[in-house]
């Protein structure tokens with residue numbers, strides 16, 4: 001087998017090879033066709049891979065060795081906050097008191113689990129400055145959607161059915177306008193100014209009595225703090241609109257400022273980012289929402305409440321937008337976030353933000369000497385470079401990202417936010433050492449030099465990975481979405 | 490950069506060609522396709538839809554990003570280029586000919602005069 005070939009588990013399959021031995025059948029065998037009058041009894045066996053236990057182990061161990069995660073190296077994927085996931089979280093998540101319970105159990109018998117969730121709600125209220133929190137939403141995007149549904153229910157309860165507009169900055173994450181559209185609103189763009197912040201004049205132009213809400217990420221996706229937030233709150237509240245805080249970037253401000261204090265009416269947090277839920281594999285996530293007193297009656301139900309020292313799931317919430325997730329959110333991720341908050345404590349979380357901001361500014365100031373930096377002010381927890389200078393040499397940001405793989409780094413987020421030409425969005429997070437940051441900066445300097453002296457080496461990268469440059473265009477134009485099996489018997 | 494003299498342009502990187510007094514053909518410029526990179530999907534409106542100037546009438550998706558298409562004029566869409574659905578690569582290969590996107594019947598024929606000339610558009614893209 002060539003080094004870069006790695007068969008699918010289906011391709012390792014050999015007829016009748018197994019990893020188990022079941023005891024003999026000790027109940028009567030029945031004929032399904034005779035027993036059930038239905039055309040749905042299968043006529044052929046399901047095509048499951050037939051492999052030995054050892055082969056399964058080699059297959060998945062081999063695959064995991066090819067993976068790259070924050071435990072293997074630096075992962076400065078902007079907007080995603082790929083911080084280290086402390087292993088104490090895993091210890092706690094495996095405590096039998098948490099693993100051996102079921103959501104259908106009588107709440108009286110799972111008081112500890114409910115207490116954990118109640119305490120997490122309380123901590124998140126404190127951290128965000130919001131009145132009430134629900135842990136149900138399974139990711140940031142679902143939190144956005146749920147909160148917009150609540151804002152919609154609030155306006156409708158007031159008879160204000162005409163509020164159909166949700167305003168979203170042009171630098172926003174794509175989930176913002178998407179959530180607005182799915183919640184039944186029209187997403188209206190507000191422009192950014194030269195400093196990369198919301199253009200207040202343009203905001204005044206687009207806000208009117210039909211505005212349901214403004215969605216804002218602060219710091220925004222350029223890693224810049226929206227300093228005029230109080231004025232923006234006044235403009236939106238002035239016409240009866242609500243202010244929504246996309247908390248994906250909370251890692252920059254914990255303990256320093258709170259969305260509740262900035263005038264926001266609703267927020268979502270990404271526990272899988274800021275609060276160390278592991279999310280390299282795409283989930284599961286957790287995107288709790290926090291709201292003001294006015295919006296609280298509309299929160300998803302059930303809500304965890306405490307009455308006379310007993311924790312309960314409260315279902316009697318007549319104005320609720322309803323249940324949005326089976327059971328009660330992604331319990332395991334919420335538990336990890338709880339563990340993280342308890343491990344760090346209030347002072348610790350403040351330090352997290354301090355170091356996240358310090359690391360980002362250190363990298364930005366060194367890298368701006370080589371790469372174009374479109375917005376020059378101090379950044380928060382992340383910053384966006386432009387590959388404009390290298391593009392003139394025929395080397396695109398995509399090439400730079402691919403070349404970083406050769407240096408064994410995960411590339412930054414590229415071509416986002418959309419308002420930066422050839423953008424590279426770098427978020428180091430607080431847990432990285434100065435040596436690690438310097439190593440990455442050196443690689444970036446090296447690549448810029450190559451772009452000048454030997455552009456081909458960058459344009460054709462990666463050279464040292466198991467799989468070379470992928471044909472992303474054909475994959476997108478003619479995707480093969482279904483695996484078809486060759487007969488392997 | 491290829492910028493045909495007989496076309497008009499917008500700062501959102503569309504080109505506009507006069508078909509008759511009140512009909513224009515619209516696509517995206519050579520500069521736009523080069524910036525976007527390999528186009529993998531083009532989303533167009535339906536024939537008979539109406540558009541307002543500056544409103545989005547569809548989008549183009551490339552490997553790296555999705556970009557809105559903005560209507561340069563107000564009017565009714567009388568033709569769309571169905572070929573782009575199966576062959577988005579035409580936008581890269583032939584932005585001004587085979588990859589036209591829509592034909593619009595203008596409500597106000599004088600809107601043509603507000604559009605940018607090749608020279609004015611060139612000045613804008615060179616500024617960046």
Ligand SMILES: Cc1ncc(COP(=O)(O)O)c(C=O)c1O
Nearest residue numbers: 079139140141173175246248285
């Ligand atoms: C700024 C911002 N908002 C919202 C989201 C959506 O969060 P999720 O991926 O958990 O749905 C993200 C995720 O990348 C983000 O970076």
